[in-house]
Each structure stands twice: as C-alpha cells, then as structure tokens.
Amino acid sequence: MHIERVSIPESAHPIISTSSKGDQSKWRIGNKWIKQDARGYESKAEVLATLILSCSTLPSNRYVQYFPCEIELPDGEITKGCYSYDFRGDLQEVTLERLFEANFTSTDSITTDKTLSTEEKFQQLSAQIESFTGLNIRQELAQLFALDALILNEDRHTNNILFLYDPKFKTWSLAPIFDNGLSLLSDEKDYAPGKPISILKRKVKAKPLNSSFSKQLSLYDGPPFIYKKQLITRLEESPFDFGRAKTVLVSQLNDPIFQKLWIEGENND
Ligand SMILES: Nc1ncnc2c1ncn2[C@@H]1O[C@H](COP(=O)(O)OP(=O)(O)OP(=O)(O)O)[C@@H](O)[C@H]1O
Numbered sequence: 001m002h003i004e005r006v007s008i009p010e011s012a013h014p015i016i017s018t019s020s021k022g023d024q025s026k027w028r029i030g031n032k033w034i035k036q037d038a039r040g041y042e043s044k045a046e047v048l049a050t051l052i053l054s055c056s057t058l059p060s061n062r063y064v065q066y067f068p069c070e071i072e073l074p075d076g077e078i079t080k081g082c083y084s085y086d087f088r089g090d091l092q093e094v095t096l097e098r099l100f101e102a103n104f105t106s107t108d109s110i111t112t113d114k115t116l117s118t119e120e121k122f123q124q125l126s127a128q129i130e131s132f133t134g135l136n137i138r139q140e141l142a143q144l145f146a147l148d149a150l151i152l153n154e155d156r157h158t159n160n161i162l163f164l165y166d167p168k169f170k171t172w173s174l175a176p177i178f179d180n181g182l183s184l185l186s187d188e189k190d191y192a193p194g195k196p197i198s199i200l201k202r203k204v205k206a207k208p209l210n211s212s213f214s215k216q217l218s219l220y221d222g223p224p225f226i227y228k229k230q231l232i233t234r235l236e237e238s239p240f241d242f243g244r245a246k247t248v249l250v251s252q253l254n255d256p257i258f259q260k261l262w263i264e265g266e267n268n269d
C-alpha cells in the first residue's frame with residue numbers, strides 16, 4: 001500500500017507537547033497537523049482509532065480523521081507518523097483543564113477526590129462543564145470513555161478533551177475526538193514487543209476519572225454505537241499493516257464487557 005510522504009521544511013517550527021508521555025514531535029504545515037511516532041506505533045493506533053470511529057454512529061465531524069504518512073525530516077531522515085486536517089478554523093480551542101482554570105478551579109479537585117465514586121466524579125465534572133459552557137456533554141463524554149476502554153487509551157488527560165469557543169457569537173461546542181495514539185499498546189517502550197498481549201493489557205491505566213477502563217466504560221448507558229461486523233470486515237480488508245495494534249483490537253473485540261457497544265447485539269459474534 002502506498003503511504004503518502006510529507007516533507008518538513010527547515011523553517012517549520014515543531015510544536016511543544018503538553019502531555020505526560022508526549023514526546024512526539026509535531027508540526028503544523030498549512031492546514032495539516034503532523035505528528036511523528038516516538039515511543040512505538042502511535043500512528044497505527046491513531047489510524048485504527050479513526051477506522052473504529054468510521055464504523056460507528058458518530059457523524060464524521062465528531063472525530064478527527066488521521067491518515068498515515070512517512071515524514072521526511074529537514075535532514076533527510078524518513079520516519080513514521082500520521083496527520084490530520086485542522087479542525088479549529090477560526091474558533092478558539094480551550095482544553096478541559098483550561099476551562100476549569102479560567103473559572104478559578106481545576107479538574108483535579110474532582111478527579112483526585114478519593115471520597116467520590118467514578119460516577120460521582122463524572123456527574124460533578126459534567127455539571128461544572130455545563131455551568132461553564134451551557135453544554136450537556138454527558139453522553140459524548142461517556143461515549144469517549146467507552147471508546148478509550150476499547151482501545152486501551154492511556155492518554156485521555158484533561159488536555160486531550162477539547163472545547164471550541166466562538167468569540168463572535170460567544171458560543172461553545174465540544175471539539176471532535178482527537179489524539180487517540182497512545183492506545184492499543186502502541187508505547188513499545190512500556191509494552192515491549194514479544195510479551196504476551198494478555199499480560200500487557202492488564203498494565204495499562206485509564207484516565208482521567210479512574211485508572212480502571214471498566215469503571216470508565218460503565219459510565220456509558222447510551223445506545224450501542226459501533227458496527228462490530230463492519231469493523232471486523234474493514235479490518236480484514238484493509239491493505240494497511242496495523243501490526244500489533246490490530247491484534248490488540250481483535251482481542252478487545254472478543255471481550256464481553258464491550259457487548260453494550262455493538263449495534264447488532266447478540267447476532268454479532
Ligand atoms: N487536526 C488538528 N486541528 C487543530 N489543532 C490540532 C490538530 N491536531 C493537533 N492539534 C493541536 O495540537 C495539540 C497537540 O496535538 P495532539 O494532542 O494530537 O498531540 P500529542 O503529542 O499526542 O499530544 P499530547 O501533548 O497530548 O501527548 C492539540 O492539543 C491541538 O492544540
């Protein structure tokens with residue numbers, strides 16, 4: 001399969017990361033946001049997350065589409081990565097964390113409160129978001145955590161949940177789902193290739209409300225939203241080599257805790 005090549009000009013400024021593990025180099029060139037694999041196969045995981053979402057009921061403007069690419073660095077070195085098209089336009093991006101800061105608080109006061117259950121944290125966080133923006137994003141947020149559980153995303157920190165503010169009309173919206181690359185055991189520094197997947201899977205910790213994926217998954221009580229059969233077919237037919245990301249996803253698809261996400265229910269497996 002032919003993979004697009006993106007050249008990084010000498011003059012392009014790398015973008016500084018904000019995350020815990022985030023040492024991925026990134027650039028913005030025109031309306032393309034490009035990020036380079038740093039710890040393993042982040043771009044394969046990112047592209048696979050796009051495939052999953054494209055087999056869901058989510059409209060395509062609810063998630064960022066990522067495309068695999070080869071990156072040609074200014075010194076001529078070729079590395080792997082992925083890119084997406086700008087989703088911000090003229091809107092201002094405000095991370096979940098920044099939203100709380102702007103209102104003289106922090107998400108920590110909720111997420112690290114040991115007296116609260118995961119459900120209570122979720123309700124308090126959602127109520128605060130609603131008071132700051134007017135948005136009720138309970139369903140979208142729980143859906144995001146369900147997706148994260150499916151792909152074992154270990155990087156859903158409070159800067160990877162984003163709002164968009166329209167300064168002209170003074171209105172808020174939730175940004176599309178983005179930055180799903182630290183998932184499906186893509187961090188090969190932490191999850192060594194060759195080790196049994198079943199053992200590695202148990203080491204991955206969720207964010208931001210609970211380190212347990214199943215606890216965060218249990219917040220979702222909406223309708224099923226993933227076409228599992230379609231996903232399996234697309235996965236089998238894809239010419240792209242997803243490597244271990246695919247193996248991990250297939251093993252997740254067989255886990256009965258995700259039953260509530262599959263649209264066709266019992267006839268599905
Ligand atoms: N398609 C896009 N449209 C608009 N902004 C984007 C896009 N992709 C990335 N960005 C901006 O770049 C930032 C970093 O992108 P992203 O979160 O994907 O990278 P990362 O290195 O994986 O992040 P982290 O710092 O969470 O590890 C985003 O928070 C956002 O501000």
Ligand SMILES: [Mg+2]
Nearest residue numbers: 019159160179
């Ligand atoms: Mg990020």
